[in-house]
Amino acid sequence: MLEEIYLYQFRNLATMCLALDAKHIILVGQNGAGKSNFLEAIYYACLGSSFRERQDEQIVHFEKHQFALKGIHRIDKYFDTVNIQYQEKRKEIFLNKVILRDRKELLMRYPCVIFGYHDSALIHGEPSLRRQFFDQMASLVYGDSYILSLRAYQHLLKQRNLAFKNEQSAFIASSDGMFVQLNADLMLLRRGLLSQFNAKFTPLVHALLDKTLEFSYKASFKERNTEEMLVYLQGKRAYEWSKKSVLFGVHRDRYLLMEGEREIASYLSVGERRMVSLVMKQVLAQLIVEHRGRKPIILLDDVFVELDNAHRERFWQMLPDYEQLFMSAFSLEPWMKELPSYKSYRVVGGEIEWMDG
Ligand SMILES: Nc1ncnc2c1ncn2[C@@H]1O[C@H](COP(=O)(O)OP(=O)(O)OP(=O)(O)O)[C@@H](O)[C@H]1O
Known part of the structure; x- marks a missing residue:
């Protein structure tokens, strides 16, 4: 549980230290008040990065040059302090002062899992968004065995791209074996993960939309074993040289949303895309609980704005047990006041004040 947060020059938010000692924290405010920025700060305090910007620079308050954030987490009866300082394009994270x-x-x-309006892009956006989503899920589910293989792959991919540009054919040939092996390892884990994912995703979507959907994994390599992959890769060598880049590998894998034989993403309505993307996040939260044995912190950014009462109910039913939940809303509605142990805050122009609770 994140019990306290301290913010300094974080986007439009005022410098503040806030006690968050409730299971449900509700942030109420007008458009542009700073609710999403506050949820972003919570995500930062958990994972040390943003859910929307790749550039930490954008977090710094306009006209300023640095930001800082401190989060105090309680795990059972122990306290952890996460300190993040950013200045001169350099971010440092300290965990318990180390x-x-x-x-x-x-x-x-x-x-920590964030649900928000931007999630629909997981359905109709670039293939890289789905790859990132499933990579994050695989990192949480498999831990080091996935994270370290993916990092090794990304490092080798960079080196091979450079070698193609600099015409270093000896490096390409000597790293083929390693490249194919890393691909095979990652493909195996991705396939295993996707079948676990679909086993939860398909029935949940069916209950909500009465459609039978699943994600299909289209690996860049069609071959099933490393020998065949190596032969295929070497057969395509002239083509890769002509393009001076790595054209085959898991960085080009695709995840397709299918209804039977049809790729369905572009046919779904705006509301359906939204529901399906919410279910994807629900499954992520459920898998975290199952595999990590830890309850996640859940962030809901304007999630209920477009949901009717029945869909809102279903959304809550799908959520696994969570450590703590933060949500943004335009007003404090009666159903929110029935949440056990809640605290509500009003957000106005980056200032946050306690309402009741
Ligand atoms: N680095 C920054 N420094 C100062 N202000 C910023 C920075 N980045 C964003 N903002 C401002 O923060 C405000 C947006 O806040 P936020 O996205 O948290 O709004 P919100 O309360 O979630 O609104 P909505 O309900 O419309 O989503 C905007 O006015 C934006 O200009």
Whole structure:
């Protein structure tokens, strides 16, 4: 549970120290008040990065040059302090005053899932968005065995792309075996993960939309074993040289949303896309609980704005047990006041004040 947060020059938010000692935290405010920015700060305090910007620079308050954030997490009866400081394009994260070399420690310690209006892009957006989503899920489910293979792959991919540009054929040939092996390892884990994912996703979507949907994994390599992959890769070598880049590998894998034989993403209505993307996040939260044995922190960014009462009810039923839940809303509705142990805050122009609770 995130019990306290301190913010300094974080987007439009005022410098503040806020006690968050409730299971449900509700942020109420007008458009542009700073609710999403506050949820982003909570995500930062859990995972050390944003859910929307890749550039930490954008987090810094306009006209300023640095931001800082401190989160105090309670795990059972122990307290952890996460300190993040950013200045001059450099971010440092400290966990209990010790500099953190690898952010994956945070991912394992304070799992956090954000649900928001931007999630629909998981359905109709670029294939890389779905790859990132499933990569994050695989990192949480498999831990180091996935994270380290993916990092090794990304490193080798970079080196091979450079080698194609610099015409270093000896490096390409000597790294083929390693490249194919990393592909095979990642493909195996991705396939295993997707069948676990679909086993939960398909029935949940069916109950909501009366449609039978599942994700299908289209690996860049069609071959099933490393020998065949190697032969295929070497057969395509002239083509890769002509393009001077790596054209085959898991960085090009695709995840397709299928209804039977039809790729369905572009046929779904706006509302259906939204529901399906919410279910994807629900399944992520459920798998975290099952595999990590930890309850996640859930962030809901304007999730209920477009949901009718029946869909809202179903949304809550799908949620696994969570450690704590933060949500943004335009007003404090009667059903929110029935949530057990809640605190509500009004957000106005980046200032946050306690309402009741
Ligand atoms: N780095 C920054 N420094 C200062 N202000 C910023 C920064 N980044 C964004 N903002 C401002 O924060 C405000 C947006 O806040 P936020 O996205 O949290 O709104 P919100 O309360 O979630 O609104 P909505 O309900 O419309 O989504 C905008 O006015 C935006 O200009």
